Amino acid sequence: MAKYDPTVVEAKWRDKWAQDKTDQVDLAGAKRPFYNLMMFPYPSAEGLHVGNLFAFVGSDIQGRYHRLLGYDVFEPMGFDAFGMHSENFALKNNRHPAEMVPKNIERFRETQLKKVGLMIDWSHQVDTTSPEYYHWTQWMFVTLFKNGLAYRKTGPVNWCPSCKTVLAAEQVIDGECERCATLVTKREMAQWYFKTTAFAQELLDELDNLDWSERTKVAQRNWIGRSYGAEVTFEALGGPQFNIFTTRPDTLFGATYMVFSPEHPLLKSLVTAEQAEAVAAYRQEVARLTEMDRQAENREKTGVFTGAYAINPVNQKQIPIWVADYVLMGYGTGAIMAVPGHDERDFEFAQKFGLPIIEVVSDGQASHPLTQAYAGDGPLVNSGPFNGLLAKSEGQEAIVAFLAEKNLAKKTVNYRLRDWCVSRQRYWGPPIPIIYCEKCGPVPVAEKDLPVKLPKLDDYRPDGSGLSPLARSTQFHQTTCPSCGGPAERETDVSDNFLCSAWYFYRYPSTRFDDRPFDPELTKKWLPVDLYVGGNEHAVLHLLYSRWLCRALRSCGFLEFAEPYKKFVAHGMIVRDGSKMSKSRGNIINPDAYISEFGADAFRMYLMFMGAYLEGGDFRDGGVKAMKGFLDRLANAVLPEGASLEQTPSQDPETLFWLHSSIKAVGADIARFSYNTAIARLMELVNHITKNQVHNQIVSETLTILLAPFAPHLAEELWEGLGQRESVFKAAWPSYDEATTQSTQVEYVIQINGKVRGKLDLAKGLTQEELDPLVMDSPVIQKWLAGKTVVRKIFVADKLVNIVVK
RNA sequence: GCCCGGAUGGCGGAAUUGGUAGACGCAAGGGACUUAAAAUCCCUCGAACUUGUUCGUGCCGGUUCGACCCCGGCUCCGGGCACCA
Numbered sequence: 001m002a003k004y005d006p007t008v009v010e011a012k013w014r015d016k017w018a019q020d021k022t023d024q025v026d027l028a029g030a031k032r033p034f035y036n037l038m039m040f041p042y043p044s045a046e047g048l049h050v051g052n053l054f055a056f057v058g059s060d061i062q063g064r065y066h067r068l069l070g071y072d073v074f075e076p077m078g079f080d081a082f083g084m085h086s087e088n089f090a091l092k093n094n095r096h097p098a099e100m101v102p103k104n105i106e107r108f109r110e111t112q113l114k115k116v117g118l119m120i121d122w123s124h125q126v127d128t129t130s131p132e133y134y135h136w137t138q139w140m141f142v143t144l145f146k147n148g149l150a151y152r153k154t155g156p157v158n159w160c161p162s163c164k165t166v167l168a169a170e171q172v173i174d175g176e177c178e179r180c181a182t183l184v185t186k187r188e189m190a191q192w193y194f195k196t197t198a199f200a201q202e203l204l205d206e207l208d209n210l211d212w213s214e215r216t217k218v219a220q221r222n223w224i225g226r227s228y229g230a231e232v233t234f235e236a237l238g239g240p241q242f243n244i245f246t247t248r249p250d251t252l253f254g255a256t257y258m259v260f261s262p263e264h265p266l267l268k269s270l271v272t273a274e275q276a277e278a279v280a281a282y283r284q285e286v287a288r289l290t291e292m293d294r295q296a297e298n299r300e301k302t303g304v305f306t307g308a309y310a311i312n313p314v315n316q317k318q319i320p321i322w323v324a325d326y327v328l329m330g331y332g333t334g335a336i337m338a339v340p341g342h343d344e345r346d347f348e349f350a351q352k353f354g355l356p357i358i359e360v361v362s363d364g365q366a367s368h369p370l371t372q373a374y375a376g377d378g379p380l381v382n383s384g385p386f387n388g389l390l391a392k393s394e395g396q397e398a399i400v401a402f403l404a405e406k407n408l409a410k411k412t413v414n415y416r417l418r419d420w421c422v423s424r425q426r427y428w429g430p431p432i433p434i435i436y437c438e439k440c441g442p443v444p445v446a447e448k449d450l451p452v453k454l455p456k457l458d459d460y461r462p463d464g465s466g467l468s469p470l471a472r473s474t475q476f477h478q479t480t481c482p483s484c485g486g487p488a489e490r491e492t493d494v495s496d497n498f499l500c501s502a503w504y505f506y507r508y509p510s511t512r513f514d515d516r517p518f519d520p521e522l523t524k525k526w527l528p529v530d531l532y533v534g535g536n537e538h539a540v541l542h543l544l545y546s547r548w549l550c551r552a553l554r555s556c557g558f559l560e561f562a563e564p565y566k567k568f569v570a571h572g573m574i575v576r577d578g579s580k581m582s583k584s585r586g587n588i589i590n591p592d593a594y595i596s597e598f599g600a601d602a603f604r605m606y607l608m609f610m611g612a613y614l615e616g617g618d619f620r621d622g623g624v625k626a627m628k629g630f631l632d633r634l635a636n637a638v639l640p641e642g643a644s645l646e647q648t649p650s651q652d653p654e655t656l657f658w659l660h661s662s663i664k665a666v667g668a669d670i671a672r673f674s675y676n677t678a679i680a681r682l683m684e685l686v687n688h689i690t691k692n693q694v695h696n697q698i699v700s701e702t703l704t705i706l707l708a709p710f711a712p713h714l715a716e717e718l719w720e721g722l723g724q725r726e727s728v729f730k731a732a733w734p735s736y737d738e739a740t741t742q743s744t745q746v747e748y749v750i751q752i753n754g755k756v757r758g759k760l761d762l763a764k765g766l767t768q769e770e771l772d773p774l775v776m777d778s779p780v781i782q783k784w785l786a787g788k789t790v791v792r793k794i795f796v797a798d799k800l801v802n803i804v805v806k
Numbered sequence: 807g808c809c810c811g812g813a814u815g816g817c818g819g820a821a822u823u824g825g826u827a828g829a830c831g832c833a834a835g836g837g838a839c840u841u842a843a844a845a846u847c848c849c850u851c852g853a854a855c856u857u858g859u860u861c862g863u864g865c866c867g868g869u870u871c872g873a874c875c876c877c878g879g880c881u882c883c884g885g886g887c888a889c890c891a
Contacts, residue, residue: 003845215885218810222887229891246891259891299889326889336891344807345889416890539886573884578817609831610818615811618818622832629846630831668822677820680830687830749826754872756826794871800825804871 001639001721003632006599010713014114022727023075023119027509027522030072035526036063037505037565039534039542040078040126042085043104045093048112050581050589050607050619051535054574057604058613058675059533060118064709065670067119068733074526075119076508078126079105082134083497084163084179087428091461097428098456101129112592117600117712119729124511128500133507134430135451136517137500140549141422142433142444147556149195150422152442156263156329157421159187164462165425166191168496169418170223170541175290183290189466191423192432192493196544199551200224200415203544206563213570213614219539225416230400231333233408234258237309237318242266245332245414248342249403250395252314253383254360255337256350258321259303262286263329270321272307279304279323286325294325301326301349312337313408314399315384324349332414340373347373358382361391420545422496427460427469429494437481437488446482452490468492502546503553505529505564529565536570543568569673572616574607594624601711602628608675608710617676630683631714634707637689638700638718645697645722656740658688659699663736666706675710682706697722702734749800750775752784768795775801 017023038059041052063075081101090097105127113120126133144150157166162182166189171178204224207217229247236242244258260267262283271279282304286294293299303324310321326345327336340350340357347370350357362381363374377392386402389395403409423432431452433445445452455476460469470476470492481488506518509526513519528550534543550564576587594603606627611617639645650656662685669678685703688694701722708715708728719728742764748771750758758780762771772793775781781803788805795801 215810219886222809225887225890227890244891248891294889301889324889326891328890331890338891343891345891348889414890416887536885612819620818620832623818626832672822676818677830680820683830747826751825751872754825754870759826792871794825796825800872802825802871 001635001718002641004635004714004717006601006628006713007596009717010115010117010600013713013716014117016716017727020727021123022729024121024123025072025074027074027124027526030074030525032071033526033530034063034066034071034073035505035509035528035530036066036073036075037529037532038075038077039532039538040080040501040504041108042080042083043101043108044085045089045100045104048108048591050591051574053116053591053603054607054617055534055571056113056116056118057607058571058673059531060116061608061670061675061709062531062533062673063119064712064729065667065733067729068705068708068731070732073119074124074509075121076124076126077109077113077118077120077122078504078508079108079128080497080501080504081105081127081129082429082494082500084165084424084426084428085497087426087460088163088179090428096456096458096460098129115595115600117604119712124508126504126507126511128497128504129428131451131453132514133504134454134500135514136507137430137495137503138433138445138450138452139447139517140499140503140553141495142447142450143556143558144194144552145434145444147552149198149552149556150192151195152190152192154188154190156186157189157191158184159189160184161464163426164464166421166423168421168498170420170498170544175293185290186287187466191421192434192491192495193419193421194548194552196420196548197415197417199548200226200417201413202551202562203417203547204415206547210563210568211566212568213536216536216539216543216568216570219536220544223417223540223544227414227416229412229414230396230409231412232313232337232403234310234313234337236270236321237311239270239308240266242310242335243333244335244337245412246337248339248391248396249400249409250380250386250389250391251339251342251360252312252337252399253380253386254339254341254358255312255319256340256356256358257319257338258310259324259327259336259338259349260306260321261327261329261334262323262325264323264334266335267306267323270306270308275305275307279306282323289325301345301352303349303353305353313403313406320355322349322353330418331416341370342373342375344373344375361395420496420548422499423493424496425466425468425493426462427454427457427494429497430454430500431470431476432491432493432495434491435479435482435488436491437484437486439486440481440483440488442491443481443483443488449482454494468494470494498541498545499549501542502549505532505546524560527559528561528563530567532565532568533571534568535573539570569614571613571673572611574610574617574619576619578618589619598624598628599631599713601714602631605631605679605710609679611676613673613675630686631711633690634682634686634703635714635718637686637694638703639721640693640695643693643695645695645700647697649698650694650696652692652694655688655692655694655696655699657743658685659702660736660740662706663702663734664738664741667733670709679710682710704728705731705734746798748775748798750778750781751800751802752781753804754802757781757784764798766798768793768801771795771801775803 038056063073067073086097086101090100158172159166160177160182162180172184177184204226227247230249231243231245233241233243303322306321306323308321309318338346340346341359342361357370359370360382362378380386380389380391380395386395400409433452435443437443477490477492479488479490509522510518546564551562553559554562581588602624606623662681665681666678704715704718715728744764746764748760791806792804
């Protein structure tokens with residue numbers, strides 16, 4: 001087969017696959033289930049971008065490869081269509097998301113996704129905006145609420161003034177809104193939270209046992225942020241007791257003042273009359289700051305004395321209590337003991353406000369004024385009975401034990417992770433299924449009344465009032481209490497879009513059930529997901545939320561496993577000509593144009609060839625065309641024009657060597673996601689076949705199967721051309737003979753003092769004794785040995801001889 | 807600041823355990839075919855010079871018979887965390 005027309009060939013097989021249901025799997029009857037999941041896209045109006053395709057194709061190769069290995073592969077696709085991305089886009093274009101989103105989905109699916117040659121079982125789609133789906137998203141909420149894992153609380157929240165909604169901590173990136181990069185501010189609001197912190201320890205510990213990309217695990221570990229320390233009880237002079245958290249209880253004797261966070265509830269009762277005004281002013285000033293301002297790098301410390309004193313439990317010293325915004329209410333207890341001698345921040349603060357600095361851990365130098373905080377280890381000094389103990393290894397234990405006896409300290413663990421704020425004051429999301437009754441309080445909507453349908457509001461703009469646009473619909477928010485039947489009001493916020501995506505993969509196998517979110521039998525059979533491929537940008541968002549939800553559902557008795565994904569692989573990012581793709585640079589790749597000109601197969605192969613899949617790649621314009629050229633050569637190597645294929649197996653040792661080592665290498669490369677080298681192997685095999693005019697049925701069939709995961713349309717066409725009736729994906733991945741992959745001849749490298757001086761083509765498996773005379777007699781080596789003394793000879797079997805001379 | 811990655815020809819990138827650096831491809835140059843071009847095929851392609859030798863995997867040093875690979879110290883780039891006590 002010479003040059004082929006990808007438009008014709010690909011359309012033919014697309015239709016045939018649809019007609020024959022080639023990509024569908026018998027979920028109930030599958031014997032070797034393999035759940036191959038890719039991160040579902042949000043159907044933006046711009047259409048599928050090349051990053052989506054890069055991700056999908058790399059995942060699809062795994063799906064197709066596993067199918068050829070004999071697995072029943074389930075590779076579903078869906079649309080993550082609720083959320084601010086869709087809504088903001090609709091707002092910008094003055095349209096209604098309920099009209100725009102279905103059109104985008106249609107376009108994504110029909111004119112883009114289906115043309116890429118993904119092995120998707122379209123009979124099990126998920127659309128998070130359909131009531132059949134968000135029925136169960138709401139059920140998740142109700143279930144979590146009933147099991148004490150969802151609660152409502154008033155407190156400071158992250159507010160995006162542009163999106164006019166609150167955000168979860170995970171959605172605030174460098175103080176800015178993840179969606180629109182507007183500076184996030186703090187606002188006091190009543191919001192719904194999920195208790196993510198309830199499983200912080202488990203989520204962290206289990207990372208060690210997961211088969212995940214290491215960098216994803218590192219990101220999660222950082223985010224969960226566990227630190228060991230102690231909670232110590234101080235007493236305010238003539239006032240209440242309060243707790244502080246510290247990771248350095250060994251430095252307790254060095255505490256020269258205390259700091260309360262401006263949001264600390266105890267502050268009001270501590271402040272003295274003289275300082276009340278100053279503290280109130282300071283608190284107001286802090287409240288006005290954006291998150292960005294407050295956490296800005298190198299920002300000078302600010303703070304105000306409260307007038308109150310605390311008693312240090314180790315030595316009964318009275319130390320002043322300050323309020324400062326470098327102490328955060330959301331971490332630990334919102335109050336700290338300040339040890340300026342051994343903490344940089346406290347040191348800076350003490351310097352600025354002239355507070356005393358005491359050295360309690362010796363840095364090994366004789367007595368000297370401290371010019372910076374010393375955070376190293378060393379013997380305790382100025383610490384009464386504890387002097388001389390090694391601070392970190394001995395002092396911590398001893399001082400905590402001493403206080404614990406009086407019930408004034410205990411060892412604790414603190415996490416950076418916060419509970420997940422799930423309320424959103426927006427329109428385009430699943431309404432939170434809660435009803436507020438004056439008598440009964442917050443009551444979940446009865447399961448029989450789910451879903452709470454999102455009403456069609458013509459004016460769905462967020463108004464910044466702190467209430468969702470749904471609050472403007474009396475018809476929506478006025479209802480009756482499910483518990484007592486009295487008049488009640490609905491919650492009008494919708495839930496965070498990340499709730500929709502935290503459970504979608506449970507739904508795929510069970511899309512045909514409308515009386516349960518997921519079927520226990522099918523879930524048992526297909527979950528957890530065997531392989532999940534996606535972008536690392538979700539390392540602490542989607543991946544953490546879905547891990548948490550899995551544990552939550554298990555603790556509620558709905559799942560039998562704790563981790564949703566057996567294996568997660570983070571693919572790399574694509575750049576173009578060495579720089580990031582962006583609209584402003586105008587260097588966005590339009591996949592459709594390449595696909596219509598060179599075909600999906602050539603485009604898939606180029607995407608996989610341009611770099612390491614796990615690292616990402618650099619897209620160069622000529623690449624797709626060159627890849628089409630390779631596919632033409634490959635087609636002609638499989639079905640040579642003007643020649644017929646010999647039907648008996650090839651006897652040529654060189655051809656057999658190439659064939660078997662290609663099978664071995666391509667399989668191994670796919671297994672380790674090294675697609676670029678797998679394709680390079682295919683090129684080498686094609687080069688061998690072409691150069692040596694190998695016209696052989698078995699060679700052609702093998703090459704076709706090796707190609708199939710990468711270029712499925714062309715593989716089908718060639719397979720048919722080879723006289724096969726069934727899909728190539730019903731064939732089996734070829735096996736290879738290990739002995740044949742080992743050639744009998746080996747090139748021995750001869751080094752003199754580690755430098756290559758010659759090569760000898762000899763039989764494999766020679767012993768040092770056999771090889772030695774051959775090496776020593778070879779003229780090239782003789783030349784180098786002349787006038788030298790051989791000191792030593794290093795022999796590496798089947799590889800090299802290194803002669804060390806003087 | 808702390809924690810992860812990474813740096814290899816003109817370019818994208820290979821190198822499975824410390825053992826031939828530059829696989830595979832792109833671009834470029836030369837040639838064949840052609841009236842010509844396109845397409846295709848063949849050859850060359852890290853650098854330097856004395857043409858068979860020296861140098862060469864971000865920089866400096868070390869270990870080793872031998873280092874892109876291991877160790878110590880840096881520089882730059884990408885990512886994560888960051889006033890988290």
